[in-house]
Amino acid sequence: MDATYFRKGFGLKAEVKPVISAEYDSALLERIRSRANVDRFGDVTIHLAKDFGFCYGVDRAVDYAYQARHKFPDRRIFLVGEIIHNSHVNQRLRERGIEFIYPDDDGRYDFRSITAEDVVIIPAFGVTIGDLERLRKTGCVLVDTTCGSVLLVWKRVQQYARDGFTAVIHGKYKHEESRATASQVLNYENGRYLIVRNLDEAEVVGRYLVGHPDRIGRDDFLRRFRKCSSTGFDPDRDLAKIGVANQTTMLATESLAIGARLREMMARSFGEDHARTHFRSFGTICSATQERQDAVIEMMSDEPPDLMIVIGGYNSSNTNHLAHLCRDHATTFHIATADCINTGTGAIRHKPELDPHAPEVTAWNWMPAGPFRLGMTAGASTPDNQIGKAVARVLAIRGIEVEL
Ligand code: SF4
Structure with missing residues (x-):
């Protein structure tokens, strides 16, 4: 039996809106927004x-998850992984009886308990073609919330595969979205992919590709990219024609630099004509990620605030990149949720590095004694109420009470 498939919700937006507003909106944030995003509370100015x-993709995914619950109040509802990387939102969904299926270390999901009576939600990141196929075969109701911007990346890498280009994806091989994107090429006979984490890894690939004297050997290459490449990947064969794409939430400047570096190496070694026919690139950072990165760049370049708080899951790619962009300009605290700010002790728990696995640390006496300007931003998976709560907690430490 094939699954029943829904990609546009159930037409219940109006019914679930009051619930979503109650769980995720913030009157305090609305007040600051209405004052051109700057508001003063005592000696603290919030920017x-x-x-x-x-973002639009997360809005839609959360909306569809609530619609699914509303539509099927008595059925078991499962989520493949997390709907988005935000613990607060995920906890709210758990409270509504939605069960999460987590992958093992190799990214494999166990769908054996799913039956035709169940509802399964596909998150905004999408799932691999293999997982989608297995879910279809269960005969369940599938609620697909894959973001339209992710679907655009899929189209791009599918085109690469159709035209005989290996998709070189700037992303994290353990991230659900990168796995799902990479899998899209496997529907094509000679579809290949290689996931590179950053500019350093792209350099390794580029040197191999052009036969640079300092390139690593074939065995080292295969060892290094074993988990980040398609089965049977052969660097001697599969780097001849490459097309660059990226996970939608990477640092836009780094994605551009990777594409430019690989093309430059190819053109310098084999000539411009060769590069024109053997290299393709298409920026697939989504507009929401780009706008959030542009907004902090603008904030940091005008007059950086004295302190910056960035809110979002420690495993949220776009949040990590926002914090990274701020660190060179202002003292920055990346916190997972508002609860990281302790109004009793005045301490703040935060992740001080870009690495999603870096340990959380606690900072004491982190606020200036006198007046200060506090900049705030949040990743695409952080709801307003978490941001409003964080503002209120900062102010509470200063002895300023505000309505949430
Ligand atoms: S960050 Fe971009 S790609 Fe991801 S869900 Fe939001 S809009 Fe879609």
């Missing part, structure tokens, strides 16, 4: 970035 928080 909100021009764009921050929930």
Whole structure:
């Protein structure tokens, strides 16, 4: 039996809106927004970035999850992984009886308990073609919330595969979206992919590709990219024609630099004509990620705030990149949720590095004694109420009470 498939919700937006507003909106944030994103509370001036928080893809995914619950109040509902990387939102969904299926270390999901009576939600990141196929075969109701911007990347890498180009994807091989994107090429006979984490890894690939004297050997290459490449990947064969794409939430400047570096190496070694026919690139950072990154760049370049708080899951790619962009300009605290700010002790728990696995640390006496300007932004998976709560907690430490 094939699954029943829904990609546009159930037409219940109006019914679930009051619930979603009650769970995720913030009157305090609305007040600051209405004052051109700058508001003063005692000796603390809050500056909100021009764009921050929930993006269109997350809005839609959360909306569809609530619609699914409303539509099927008595059925088991499962989520493949997390709907988005935000613990607060995920906890709210758990409270509504939605069960999460997490992958093992190799990214494999166990769907054996799913039956035709169940409802399964596909998150905004999408799932691999293999997982989609297995889910279809269960006969369940599938609610697909894959973001349209992710679907655009899929189209791009599918085109690469059709035309005989290996998709070189700037992303994290363990990230659900990168796995799903990479899998799209496997529907094509000679579809290949290689996931590179950053500019350093792209350099390794580029040197191999052009036969640079300092390139690593074939065995080292295969060892290094074993988990990040398609089965049977052969660097001697599969780097001849490459097309660059990226996970939608990477640092835009780094994605551009990777594409430019690989093309430059190819053109310098084999000539411009060769590069024109053997290299393709297409920026697939989504507009929401781009706008949030642009907004913090603007905030940091005008007059950086004294302190910056960036809110979002520690495993949220776009949040990590926002914090990274701020660190060179202002003292920055990347916090997972508002609860990281302790109004009792005045301490703040935060992740001080870009690495999503870096340990959380606690900072004491982190606020200036006198007046200060606090900049705030949040990743695309952070709801307004978490941001409003964080503002209120900062102010509470200063003895300023505000309505949430
Ligand atoms: S960050 Fe971009 S790609 Fe991801 S869900 Fe939001 S809009 Fe879609």
